[in-house]
Amino acid sequence: MKMKKSLLIHFVGMIFLIYLQSATATEIIVSNSTELQNAINNVQGGDTISLLSGNYGTLTINGKNNTSFVTIRAYPGSVPLFFRVSFRNSSYWKLSGADIKPRYTSGADGKEAVDLDGSYLTIENCNINFADDISGWTATDWVNRTGNGIIMDGSNITAFNNTITAVDHGIACSANNSLVSHNLIVNFRGDGIRGLGDDDVYEYNTIKNEYDVDENHDDGFQSWSYGSGGVGTGTVKNVILRGNTIINYEDPNQPYRGNLQGIGLFDGMFENWIVENNLIITDHWHGISFYGAINCKIINNTVVDNDLTPSPDPWIMVNNHKNGTPSSGVIVRNNIATDYSLTGGYTADHNIEITMNNASTYFVNPSGGNGDYRLNATSPAIDAGNGDSAPGIDKDGVVRPQGNNFDIGCYEFTDASEVTETNNPESFHLFQNYPNPFNPRTIIQYAIASRQYVTLKVYDVLGNELATLVNENKAAGIYKVNFNASHLPSGMYIYKIQSGNFSDVKKMLLLK
Incomplete structure (x- = not known):
């Protein structure tokens, strides 16, 4: 936002607010909860409230509706802290870059860190x-000291790129037309995500490490319908589950390690759902389970066991509704799973059933929650899929197909492998590829100074996206990506990195 040079400073004792004004919007820099409340009372659509480091207590906004977004964000380099956040009966508010840390010694069960109820609300x-x-926590500590991460009600709510840890349920969304994307949910005792609204998208979230401390049957993702007759008497419609990772556990010695159900859709009906490019690693038979599905697609998912024990083998299931109504119009295609259980009206083709004893035939390193389930170079899943209704990209954003046909599973095979160096850089940087010019392979190196969500993409000179080489959270480090352009003609190409606020673009020349 381009600001005028005018700077208005308001002194309140030793505390100050800074207003940076432009012709159309204002940025207000605040340092405590009193200033924040004053700013909230005076902003209008398009304004930004920037928070310096400090403890701001509980943020409550009720009945405040804007016509365009007001952004409350961390001032660059600052870490504002909230005990709890609540937006109710409000619209067009965005909160970005804050720490939200409720602390209880008891009584946290049923409470939430973030309550979003309204329309056009974003937390990122x-x-x-x-x-x-x-x-050192006991089961009692888990129950008494953790509540829910984010609760979403209303419509057009977004939860993007948040890190949610030590919670009961990670995200519970009853809102319609909403987006839950790129969130990291780790160490939880309930469900990773609950999705109960219509016309919602849940994509590229990572959910892992469930703690079994009560009677709840825990799911990575769970949904159910609710109608006039209660649970299971309605229909949840038009939902996309795309590119998510659900891992029962990473550490086999984790305390209170349970058996996490992967994607559990138990009380339909569920209509016009797309479940694609998901990776499910769990030690429970419910890998992906539909009880009452109408015109749903289960395509290009990978569902594997968290360990090598012979049972339970997680399945992809299509079943009748619990009231006996059969599923209908379901497509099950291009999946890899350890079991299948399909009933009712469905089309199933180009699926592979594996055991964990032969998983290394298919995957790079199938070793539980820390494994690598990309396809290895000799995998029978390569070029073995059906392109009809298949997603145009894989879980990592790699364009499908890379070979003569679509691959089976959530990953499309590519030999653009990534190598990590251990030294931590002090700054962000995108290096020139080498060799350059190249034919057909080259290495692209980049450095990130702190944990960030990173995308690295290749474009032609007209701006058409050709490949996504990186599309995930990365720890600080120096990374190298091998890019294979054997399927591209000679010419100039562009590669671009986006990592937090850092962005850079470079050119490379392919000569064949």
């Missing part, structure tokens, strides 16, 4: 937890 890039350290 926030760190949400009920504890920084859960080591």
